[in-house]
Amino acid sequence: xxxxxxxxxxxxxxxxxxxxxxxxxxxxxxxxxxxxxxxxxxxxxxxxxxxxxxxxxxxxxxxxxxxxxxxxxxxxxxxxxxxxxxxxxxxxxxxxxxxxxxxxxxxxxxxxxxxxxxxxxxxxxxxxxxxxxxxxxxxxxxxxxxxxxxxxxxxxxxxxxxxxxxxxxxxxxxxxxxxxxxxxxxxxxxxxxxxxxxxxxxxxxxxxxxxxxxxxxxxxxxxxxxxxxxxxxxxxxxxxxxxxxxxxxxxxxxxxxxxxxxxxxxxxxxxxxxxxxxxxxxxxxxxxxxxxxxxxxxxxxxxxxxxxxxxxxxxxxxxxxxxxxxxxxxxxxxxxxxxxxxxxxxxxxxxxxxxxxxxxxxxxxxxxxxxxxx
Numbered sequence: 001x002x003x004x005x006x007x008x009x010x011x012x013x014x015x016x017x018x019x020x021x022x023x024x025x026x027x028x029x030x031x032x033x034x035x036x037x038x039x040x041x042x043x044x045x046x047x048x049x050x051x052x053x054x055x056x057x058x059x060x061x062x063x064x065x066x067x068x069x070x071x072x073x074x075x076x077x078x079x080x081x082x083x084x085x086x087x088x089x090x091x092x093x094x095x096x097x098x099x100x101x102x103x104x105x106x107x108x109x110x111x112x113x114x115x116x117x118x119x120x121x122x123x124x125x126x127x128x129x130x131x132x133x134x135x136x137x138x139x140x141x142x143x144x145x146x147x148x149x150x151x152x153x154x155x156x157x158x159x160x161x162x163x164x165x166x167x168x169x170x171x172x173x174x175x176x177x178x179x180x181x182x183x184x185x186x187x188x189x190x191x192x193x194x195x196x197x198x199x200x201x202x203x204x205x206x207x208x209x210x211x212x213x214x215x216x217x218x219x220x221x222x223x224x225x226x227x228x229x230x231x232x233x234x235x236x237x238x239x240x241x242x243x244x245x246x247x248x249x250x251x252x253x254x255x256x257x258x259x260x261x262x263x264x265x266x267x268x269x270x271x272x273x274x275x276x277x278x279x280x281x282x283x284x285x286x287x288x289x290x291x292x293x294x295x296x297x298x299x300x301x302x303x304x305x306x307x308x309x310x311x312x313x314x315x316x317x318x319x320x321x322x323x324x325x326x327x328x329x330x331x332x333x334x335x336x337x338x339x340x341x342x343x344x345x346x347x348x349x350x351x352x353x354x355x356x357x358x359x360x361x362x363x364x365x366x367x368x369x370x371x372x373x374x
Contacts (some may be wrong), residue, residue, distance in 0.1 A: 013344055015289040018244040020277060021163055022270060023156065023262035024077065024300025027146065027335040032126045032304075033066050034139045041139075042146040048305045050108035050124060054088035062108045064303060068125035072264035073116045075123050075301025079154035079172045079327060082334065084110045085301070086153065086308050093324065102307040111301065123302050127267070134271040135339070138278070138294070141347050143340040149309060150298040150333025156262075159297040159333065160208050162316075164188045164245070170319035172327050182213030188243065189223075190214055198241035200234070202227040204259075207247040231277075235284035248273055263300060278341065292341035299334035306335045 028044050035043030044064050051059035083091040088106040089098075108120035129136045151162035157179060158168035165187040171178060189212070192199045201209050204227045209215055215223075225231065227246065234240050248260045248270075261270040274294060281290055310331040321327035 013289060014291045014342070016240050016242055016244060016286055016291070018240070018246065018277075018281060018290060018292045019163070020246045020248070020274070020292070020294050021160065022248070022274075022294070022296045022337075023250070023260040023265075024074070024298060024302075025261055025296050025337060026299035026302035026304040027148075027306070027337050028064065028304045029068065029123075029126045029299075029302035030132065030296075030337040031135065031139065031144060031146075032064070034129055034136070034144070037129060037136065037139055038144070041144050042306060044126065044305065048303070050105055050120070050303065052108055052112060052120060054105055054109050062120045062124045064305075065121075065125050066128045068127045069131075070264065070266070071122060073114075074263040075111055076114045077155055077298060077301040079152070079321070079325060081110055081301060082153040082299075085303075086310075086334065091325065096325070102310050104303070104305055104307055107301070107303040126302075132267070132271060134275045134278075135337075138274075138339050138341060142342070142345050145295075145338035145340060147306070147335070148295060148338035149335050150296075152298070152329065153308065153331060153333040154298070154327075156297050157208070157211065161185075161211065163297070164209065165212065167316035167319070168329075169317075170321055172321035172325070179211045182216060183211055184213050187212050187214060189220070192243055193220075197243065199223055199243040199245070200225055200241040201245045201247060202231045203247040204228065204249045205247065205251065205253075207245075208250070209245060209247065232280050235280045235286070238285040240284065240286055240290075246277060261296070281341075288343055290342060291344075293338070294341060295338040296336040299336055304335045308332055308334055 031041070032044035035041045035045070046064060048064040049061040051061050053059040080091045084106040086102045086104060086106065087100040088103055088109070089095045089100055107123045111120045111123045150159050152158040152168055152172065154172050155174055157174050158171045161168040161171060161183055165185045167185050169183045169185045171183065189199050200223055201207055202225050207224065225234070249256065249258045250260050250262065252258045252265070257269050258265040259269040259273040261267055278292065281287060281292055284290070308331065313330050313332055315329050321329070
């Protein structure tokens with residue numbers, strides 16, 4: 001559907017936003033080689049490289065390649081790991097007092113130091129487009145965001161908390177005690193409810209959105225649905241709510257494998273799951289009112305060549321991370337794969353139609369304002 005036909009149909013076409021957040025892969029690792037399909041994508045050419053040692057000017061360099069396959073073990077992606085990957089210096093109180101440019105030169109060095117066996121070659125590799133057939137087709141048909149960065153330069157849960165609340169409430173690690181206790185910040189779900197808009201969480205595994213304490217309230221019980229039992233049914237009946245969150249299988253179960261793309265999980269399972277979600281949405285009578293945001297929580301330790309924003313990043317609140325880093329949430333994480341999918345995006349353009357963003361801003365203006373004020 002072209003942008004011209006979209007404009008004449010209805011002033012605000014997007015009424016349902018669907019969000020699927022996959023796990024632990026960088027943009028270059030998953031979509032970098034898609035540049036061969038669309039030269040406008042800021043992907044890779046094979047000239048990108050990292051030194052094995054950033055302190056040695058004569059160090060051997062590892063070039064980025066297209067030979068990625070099954071990844072085992074998981075590369076480093078703690079907040080300290082990401083500091084070294086971005087700035088090329090191991091984090092310390094001394095290094096933190098200095099200002100380094102984000103050269104994105106420390107991935108190979110950091111990987112080589114991981115005790116669990118991650119290698120420089122592992123993180124300096126991406127997938128050929130043919131190994132990601134679902135993404136290959138989506139990239140051709142819809143819009144790739146090549147400036148979408150993780151909110152926190154650290155691991156999964158702080159970034160997942162940011163997705164629906166614009167803060168991790170000071171969390172920079174997988175702090176099990178705090179996660180089990182629940183984080184108290186206001187979320188987009190609360191604002192949707194206050195503004196008379198609906199939401200639904202469709203899960204295959206106990207949902208991570210329950211780390212928000214507010215979502216444990218009894219009044220939200222009916223907003224949680226089994227993906228396998230309800231998602232297709234609600235799509236077919238045209239009953240998807242305004243804001244849809246899909247939570248996949250984060251761990252291998254006895255009968256079915258994980259499909260979240262987190263290493264060492266099989267990316268083929270992730271491809272099958274994205275295909276299922278997309279085709280189910282496309283078959284819904286609501287399709288012409290849907291925007292599907294497919295993204296990743298963080299980069300998982302894999303290389304990306306685009307410098308991470310470290311200046312001018314607004315803090316979400318006055319809460320700092322724990323000792324010893326006391327992170328102020330004033331720089332972003334590494335770039336992650338993101339594809340924006342909707343019939344209102346002109347096929348093959350690879351760019352988001354400005355009209356879509358306008359419609360989204362009109363639909364969510366009160367929600368965003370409410371979140372910012374609280």
